[in-house]
Amino acid sequence: MRGRFSLLRIWSHDQGSHGESHHAVNKKMGIMNNMKTVEMFPQDPDKEKVESYKRDVHPHGTIPALVLEDGRTIIESGAICLYLADRYGRLLPEKQWTAEYYNWIMYASITLDEMMEHLFTQWMLKGPEQEDKDIAQKMADKFKVFAEYFNNFLKGKAFICGDKFTAADCVMGYNIWWASVMREGCLINDWPEIIRYRDGLKSRDAFKQAFTTQPLQAQYQ
Numbered sequence: 001m002r003g004r005f006s007l008l009r010i011w012s013h014d015q016g017s018h019g020e021s022h023h024a025v026n027k028k029m030g031i032m033n034n035m036k037t038v039e040m041f042p043q044d045p046d047k048e049k050v051e052s053y054k055r056d057v058h059p060h061g062t063i064p065a066l067v068l069e070d071g072r073t074i075i076e077s078g079a080i081c082l083y084l085a086d087r088y089g090r091l092l093p094e095k096q097w098t099a100e101y102y103n104w105i106m107y108a109s110i111t112l113d114e115m116m117e118h119l120f121t122q123w124m125l126k127g128p129e130q131e132d133k134d135i136a137q138k139m140a141d142k143f144k145v146f147a148e149y150f151n152n153f154l155k156g157k158a159f160i161c162g163d164k165f166t167a168a169d170c171v172m173g174y175n176i177w178w179a180s181v182m183r184e185g186c187l188i189n190d191w192p193e194i195i196r197y198r199d200g201l202k203s204r205d206a207f208k209q210a211f212t213t214q215p216l217q218a219q220y221q
């Protein structure tokens, strides 16, 4: 993508994607007027659209991608959230919560995302007939270790950075929402602090606008 733009441009799909974490950031920050959303669905049957997106914006063709006014591009959702929070000076943690802020944004983007991708592929895309049960079980076991740890971490906190809702909750909130819509939420149902955290996020206006319970699988059929 070349040239200069007066607006930030975000390539994303409106529901059920990594794009939701930055949508929540955008909506909460009230910066939607500075942002043009370009609808992009990686499985779009319009091959030319997907190819030009890969060529000009995101080499992997995945979403989201944020293109800045000067044409520079950010192609990782966690980095988009960090960038927007920093740029607009909102959804940032109080100083004493900086460690938790970075820890959980990076953990959600790297370690947790990997588990979720595998589980999504095995459970939602392949389904019971074709799923690789070993991989699915391994990832579900790994998720359980995360869930116990995160459940304990959340005790006594409304959000990741204490009482303050930050961009870390937008990034982690996406993964928790994702977990809650796969297989009737079996990954998180046994963890009361995670459920409380999820319900707290769900009750927020920005999350209501950004996330839906539309079955993820429907988008890939």
Ligand SMILES: N[C@@H](CCC(=O)N[C@@H](CS)C(=O)NCC(=O)O)C(=O)O
Pocket (backbone or CB within 6 Å): 016, 017, 018, 019, 042, 043, 061, 062, 063, 064, 075, 076, 077, 078, 109, 113
């Ligand atoms: N690590 C990337 C993951 C991006 C990603 O996998 N996005 C999914 C949507 S949630 C996608 O575009 N999938 C389409 C595909 O893999 O073809 C990020 O967080 O930005």
